[in-house]
Amino acid sequence: MALVEVQNLRKSFRTFKRSEGILGSFKDLFSRQYSTLNAVDGISFKVEEGELLGYLGPNGAGKSTSIKMLTGILKPTDGEITVMGYHPFRDRRAYTAHIGVVFGQRTQLWWDIAVLESLKLLAKIYRVSDSEFKSRLELLTETLGLKDLLHTPVRKLSLGQRIRCDLAGSLIYGPKILFLDEPTIGLDAVGKDAVRAFLRKINRDLKATIIMTTHDLKEIEELCQRILIIDKGRIIYDGSLERVRTLPGLKRRIYLDFAGSAPESKLNEIFGTRVAFERESERRLAGSYDPRELSTPELVKEVFANFDVADFTVSEPELEEVIMKIYREGAGAL
Amino acid sequence: MIYNLQIFGAYFAQFLKTRMSYRTDFFVSLVANILVGATGLLFVVFLMDGKNITELNGWSRAEVLFIYGYAMISMAIFSSVAINLYGFGNRYIIQGQFDRVLLRPLNSLAQVLFESFNLDSIGSLLVGLATMLYAARILGISIGMLDVGWLFVSSISGAVILISVFVVLSSVSFHFEDRIGIAPPFYNLISFGRYPITIFNRVIQFILSWVIPFAFVAFYPATHFFNRTGFELLCYLTPLVALVSVVVAWVFWQFGVSKYESTGN
Structure with a gap:
């Protein structure tokens, strides 16, 4: 069985049209015109263990919404997701113990406390044994270059440093699958390189399954064997990077x-x-x-x-x- | 259960560490909190200390003070965690912090409640306790071990009722994206729970008992200590009301979480 199975997944949001001006917003208080937006509109795919899948699409295509359903944050409107036998939303608490998640835009760590304290707290939440914690921390500190950051509060880190710490936080409990939503957004070339090298390493050496969204094509070229392109809530391409290059009409x-x-x-x-x-x-x-x-x-x-x-x-x-x-x-x- | 206690104990320890690193800030707000509590109390003392008003609709000044102090204790426990519910819609829903909560293998409500604490409320807890003991002396109430046990159980129950009401109100934020939410007016309503319920008209009495059960926060459980009849059943119903409130709050919360839309990226 595939590690991730998605069947006809759909998510619709109810939005309302805002009227213009102050009078308009006053009117909106009493009567609103609702419309339904299908952010994700019936997608299906499978991901096997050890795959590194790139999830692409223009802004607003439904990438983040998909990731949020895959990680148990959003309840699907329709369709089925199974990851390692779990239903992400329904089995949220049991499920999230086995996945790692990094959102490039937002940190999962505690803002005010030192990185090491955050990692220790995570180890406690995810019931990581002391010996496991020690060996993983050592590995992550080395591969992500965290040595000088461990005693700094998260709020004092630069974006690049923070992403590296977030990656450490999402891996300290040894998840089987990693979800990354634009992990390198806003990083400089050096920072991007470091993150990329790290992802390649854990995918190859630790056989980690990774599903990531990104806008950085160099990243996709270097990392992903397979890409999924989503547009207006539907999957328009699912296949190898090689095949996409042979599209008719490309010079x-x-x-x-x-x-x-x-x-x-x-x-x-x-x-x-x-x-x-x-x-x-x-x-x-x-x-x-x-x-x-x-x-x-x-x-x-x-x-x-x-x-x-x-x-x-x-x-x-x-x-x-x-x-x-x-x-x-x-x-x-x- | 033990696991949860350990985790949220660790949350508390972390919170203390960060809080203690701003020591002056901590003491200033502690003093401020004591002053706020004492001002509210002085209002009642002065109001009823006039030559004419020595009783309130059949309740003596000491009894009113006793209930007032009782309420302060429950409210202090409530406000030690309620700080997280205050502005819930803005912080968690609009700013999308609830994503982080849902990504942890822990109860989502417990995470929100125990994410930070308002330790200054220990100030109003002490003021409340002192007021109660002072009033008890005037009333000639002797407090035995069993009474202390009841005070403990009922003030926790009172706090649980308050928390549950505000959890229900906060759950509304899942459905309507709004910065302020509908909770603020209800914060004012809490003060109704500080007075003998019989001073209000029948409709309000009913609401405070069975809809928004603030009367169970202090008034009903406090009657345990008085030499009065008519409230025995309601008084000992307090823990049960707390239990029902939690269940109702949990249902509202769960339904809200299923409607959570998260913010765009």
Whole structure:
């Protein structure tokens, strides 16, 4: 059985339209026009043990709402979630003992007390034995670089430091699965790198199952084997990162280095509209083409037959371009 | 149960540590609290110390003071944890702090109640106790071991009733996103529980007994010490009323949690 099973999950919120102006808000006191918003609109997926799943989607697509249902915070309007045999909302207290959660925007630690005290309190809540606590603390202190932070109150930490401490807090009791909602939001490059390296390590070495939402595509590229894209409450893509790159309509790029000056006009003559060339430098050209129209071997063969090429590279479409296209065009892009 | 006591004991210990690091602040607010308690008391003392008013609708000045002191004890216990319910809608619902509460494998209501404490209320507890003992001497009430036991049980029950009422009121915040909530006017209503209930008209008497049972916070249980008849049954009903209040509060709370919408991210 899969570790996480989600079946036709739905969450709807009742919202009301606010009228404008003071008179409007006065009117709202007495009569409100309600409408139902389906934040999550019938999603299904499974996650196996040891997977690192990236959960993507534009703002307001339903990512956070899904995570909140998966972690037992929100009660689903409809549908079924089973995680390790638990129903997150119904079995909240038993269930939350086995999961780790980090929200990038908000800390789970106690604001006023030192990090170490927070971790000790968590160990008590989650009934972690002293020896387990010691060995985990040692491991986390080392991998997350917490040595100098342990005696600082949480409120005095920088954002990057706080996220690292939050990660430690969510792992000190050895959860089987980790939910991360934008864990690197607002971090600088160094901070992002540290968190990323840490997640990769616990996924590989400790076989931790991780479900994370993020807007950082580099993060996804480095970490996730599988991605789920949600838009307007529905899953529009569920699969490997490799497959998403082969979406029709995405252009590939070829970089050509010539022994002499780059023959741009001649190339244009040969390929016409099939390849759009841009000059990168005196001897270097970049061309973008649709692989369905012109295959890469065909293109390379023709170039080599006509010119003296010193070197060439072909690059896959940038992930950012892929995701942007999906966000822009929704399910139609797929 | 033992596990819960240990955890919330640890919460309390942590709270003490942070609180003690601001020592001056602690003592200042302790003194302020004693003064607030004493002012309320002085009002009653002066009001009934006039030449004309020595009794209130058949209740002597000492009896009124006794009930007043009794109420202060229950209210002090109540306000030591009620600080978390005050502004519940704003802090937990609108700012989304309730997410954190739900992510812990602990009872959500207990977490909210025992997240921080208002230790200054120990000041009004002492003022209340002193008032009660003073009034008891005037009334010639001798207090035995059993009476102390009753005082303990009934003042805890009184505090539980108050907490339950405000838990019900706070649960409303789950349904309507609102910063202030509906609880504030009810804080004023608490003072009705400080006086002999018979001074109010029948409708209010009924409400204070069976709808918002503030009369069980001090008045009914205090009659245990008086030489009066007519309240025996209601007096010893106090722990039961507390129990029913908790059940009702828990039902409201659970229903509220199921409607919690969390804030967007």
